[in-house]
Amino acid sequence: MLHTVILYVRDPERSSEFYVRHFGLTVAHREAGMVELQGQDGAGLLLHAAAKSARLGQAGMKLAFAVEDVAGFIARAAEHGLVFGPIHAADGYEFANAKDPDGHHLSVSSRAFRNPA
Numbered sequence: 001m002l003h004t005v006i007l008y009v010r011d012p013e014r015s016s017e018f019y020v021r022h023f024g025l026t027v028a029h030r031e032a033g034m035v036e037l038q039g040q041d042g043a044g045l046l047l048h049a050a051a052k053s054a055r056l057g058q059a060g061m062k063l064a065f066a067v068e069d070v071a072g073f074i075a076r077a078a079e080h081g082l083v084f085g086p087i088h089a090a091d092g093y094e095f096a097n098a099k100d101p102d103g104h105h106l107s108v109s110s111r112a113f114r115n116p117a
Contacts, residue, residue, distance in 0.1 A: 003043075003044060004036075004043075004044035004045070004046050005043070005044070005045050005046070005063070006046045006048055007045060007046070007047055007048070007063075007104060008048050008049075008050035008054055008056060008102075009047050009048070009049065009050060009056065009100075009101075009102045009104075010049075010050060010056065010101075010102055011049075011101075012033065012034055012035040012047040012048065012049055013035065014101055015035070015047045015100065015101060015102065016035040016037060016047055018082075018100055018101055019037055019045060019047075019100075020037070021080055022077055022080065022082050023039075023065050024039075024040065025037040025038060025039055025045060026038050028044070033048065033049035034046060034047065034048050034049065035047045045063075050102075056102040056103055056104065057099065057102055057103025057104050057105070058103075061104070061105070062097075062104075062105040062106060062107055063100075063104065063105070063106040063107070064095075064106070064107045064108075064109055065106065065107070065108050065109070066108075066109060066110070066111070066112035066113065067108045067109070067110060068110055068113045069110070070087055070094040070095065070096055070108055070109070070110050071087060071094075073108050074087070074096055074108070077098075082098060083098065084096040084097060084098040084108070085097050085098065090111070091114075092114040092115065093109060093110045093111040093113070093114040094109070094110050095107050095108065095109035095110070095111065096108055
């Protein structure tokens, strides 16, 4: 069972504010150089201070957040300064992409809410 994703960031506090504000995660624990966030579904995101030499946003990974209304979410996020790219239509669902403050790729998608064919 996947329990926690570790994401290396420049400033764990700044990044935690981003994920709390835009995606509703809550702070579960703080310690030097780390902030652990918790999702409503139990999944964890551990924001860990990266080494100064680390190149962030380069990994082949994307954080995907399930939302029922992609357009509505994007409109609300824009009010708080988070800008997404265009909405893409896929096989019965929609998604859009953005980046966090460290350049990590993220997506909002209605895939989890689609009706199975």
